[in-house]
Amino acid sequence: MNSFLLSLDVLDALKNIVGENRVKTDADSLENWGKDHTKYFAPHASAIVFPSSTEQVQAIVKLANHHAVALTPSGGRTGLSAGAVAHNGEIVISLDKMNQILEFFPADRMVRIQAGVVTEQLQDYAQEQGMYYPVDFASAGSSQLGGNIATNAGGIKVIKYGMTRNWILGLTVVTGKGDILRLNKGMIKNATGYALHHLFIGGEGTLGIVTEVEIRLDRQPQDLQVLVLGVPDFESVMPIMHAFRKEIDLTAFEFFNDLAMQKVLDHGLVQRPFETSCPFYVLLEFEAPYEPVIDKAMQIFEHCIEQGWVLDGVMSQSLEQAQNLWRLREDISESISAFTPYKNDISVLITHVPDFIAEIDSIVANNYPDFETCWFGHIGDGNLHLNILKPANLSNEDFFAKCEIVNSYVFEVVNKFDGSISAEHGVGMTKKPYLEFSRSEQEIEYMKALKKVFDPNLIMNPGKLLDF
């Protein structure tokens, strides 16, 4: 670790900015705040700093420019692409102490917060105001808004509510150069030139650090109903979605295959929703504040049965049942974690999903007939989570080596269908070698040029997203 020691000058200057007790260099802290949820890259941070204001962040960034030291912005460290791993001696700027909710604007349905606010904290605050923050996903209990913004987080309600981007009305950022910019200032309508805040959303902390956020809230959803349907083949999934969406605004449309269901049932915490075993399942959710909506849903359900698209199904009769049905989908990741799953987070146009899945399945079946493939995902927005499970008789090493080969096949198919190699997890370090499968060489050159505009000394999260 000696190679990553900071000079005493820099350490003293950091302490001057944030205070003695807000700079950590002990081994435990360097390990803890030096990494995110990925495990492929070892953390090697040189220090962890905990600023409490935008001005302190600015002072740190200016210091880093002056001394040519790299910075890694850090939020809830739940990322899955190593976008917040300090791998090369970076100073980690943790937003943990910038977790204040600053001001609520009821007429605007908007709240101004510091970027270190945790997703669930925002969700709870919204609820206390009789409002709702709809971007939701498994790590909501620890992910921070700044990190959600850096990766444009999605999750399980995108079909109705869109991505994080859709809820951002303004950002305060410190650029890599050390300028404080207040971008868009909470306005819905503002046609005064380039929408700079949209570069920082999904920018993975490589252009600057988001310190404050103006974020939109929505009214609370009313009387959510959940349906789980068993489906005979993948070709039936799309007509089901189409039939429901034509009449009812869905708040979620998720799918998973039989293997995923089986693993959740084996896990032993939830029960089978109905007796019939089916190759695929879909989960639908929608608001039903009026009785006729339920009637309509039942009519569509019966129509789907008649058409042969649905073999069996169940609708929640209570909030508890609704929550249990959701667990069939939400517990998948946990239920398969013992099988060392090899994960991919990809998206294509919904139109292409059936062909895409068939092609990947056939590649895996032909090359690795002993591999089990767990498919699930947010099919209502073309986002698929492909999880290949490790056969028990294969070593981790051999399994990962084979999966690396599968990886390039998968990304070639993604490329063929004009899809995305990372739908919602970001690029970070893990997907960086594959960026060209989703972005053209020219696009990447423009991205590099933009990076240099905001961060000319390349001190801001270097090595993530782009190589120089």
Added chain:
Amino acid sequence: MNSFLLSLDVLDALKNIVGENRVKTDADSLENWGKDHTKYFAPHASAIVFPSSTEQVQAIVKLANHHAVALTPSGGRTGLSAGAVAHNGEIVISLDKMNQILEFFPADRMVRIQAGVVTEQLQDYAQEQGMYYPVDFASAGSSQLGGNIATNAGGIKVIKYGMTRNWILGLTVVTGKGDILRLNKGMIKNATGYALHHLFIGGEGTLGIVTEVEIRLDRQPQDLQVLVLGVPDFESVMPIMHAFRKEIDLTAFEFFNDLAMQKVLDHGLVQRPFETSCPFYVLLEFEAPYEPVIDKAMQIFEHCIEQGWVLDGVMSQSLEQAQNLWRLREDISESISAFTPYKNDISVLITHVPDFIAEIDSIVANNYPDFETCWFGHIGDGNLHLNILKPANLSNEDFFAKCEIVNSYVFEVVNKFDGSISAEHGVGMTKKPYLEFSRSEQEIEYMKALKKVFDPNLIMNPGKLLDF
């Protein structure tokens, strides 16, 4: 006009690219395609070209770089900020011949179009597919999607559907450098680095030209109901909006003052909605596919009456009545056009709207007691149209001179409330001198640096938005 003559080399090269009959240099064409809906800047185009493909646009841009000739991208020419006026001998690239709807993706609720498609053409096409394109405004009959994207057009349904930005899933652009980029390719979820397409949305054609668009459609609205309410004072407008939005998803929430209503009635094409004359009016629209929604709306209406927020009101009983109620709002611009209105298109947080209006009213009343002020706008998103009417006894010249003074007062108040000097019309040339009232000096420097990344020779719509 001689100073704007192109060399014969350039003219021949243009004809080689698009064909002899797709290059116009006659005086009528130069006048017609050389301007948009503004009248403050005289058109001085050197040629008008009508490409039919992205590749032809690319060839023109490369030619322009080679010969250092400036280009002005041109759509439906309905802009109100002189963003599409060829004022200094530019070659106008008209998208008029790129008006094809290319492909419909029902499962994705998406359509791929050329950027010269007219808004109404897209709306009609959507309707034929049983779908809906919700961005709507007065000039929908002639504005083109490329232009809507360049200014991030808003309009009357933003409270529910958002701005044009919200519907864009992908853009094909030719950058100022002459590169063709296919950005985001129609995906809902794509976390692979900087969202370059969001720079071109609202970029006013200064970074490049949008040639093709992947655009999202929505389901058709069901059983729209319209309410017009008379309000005793501006302070009551916000509680009304709050009371309705808490229970019902509004598709519009517009407001106008008594003077605006009076001018529309004087115009003689629509009737007074109810007898009571009120200082302010609001128009609400919402979907009511189920009877209980109407009941709920009536309950809220009665509550508003009891609270003294509403003096009188009417709800549409038929589609025709709904359309007539809408005309009370939509006919304002036409009804006041004879009074040479001095227009401003501004936005602030909804929270600040009451104080903002009071402050502007008091400035105008104190300084120009003989001026009449017509307020209307999309109050549900903080967007106000301030129209000052010319007193009959004042010459145009004197009136405009006085309004110029009002202008700087207005923008100082906008600045004080952290608002936008252009909510939906863009900056172009008319608002360029005032950009600093909404964007900081540093932001403007970053915008200039971004411009140079995409358009290093500054050939793309120069003189609009930014000065170099």
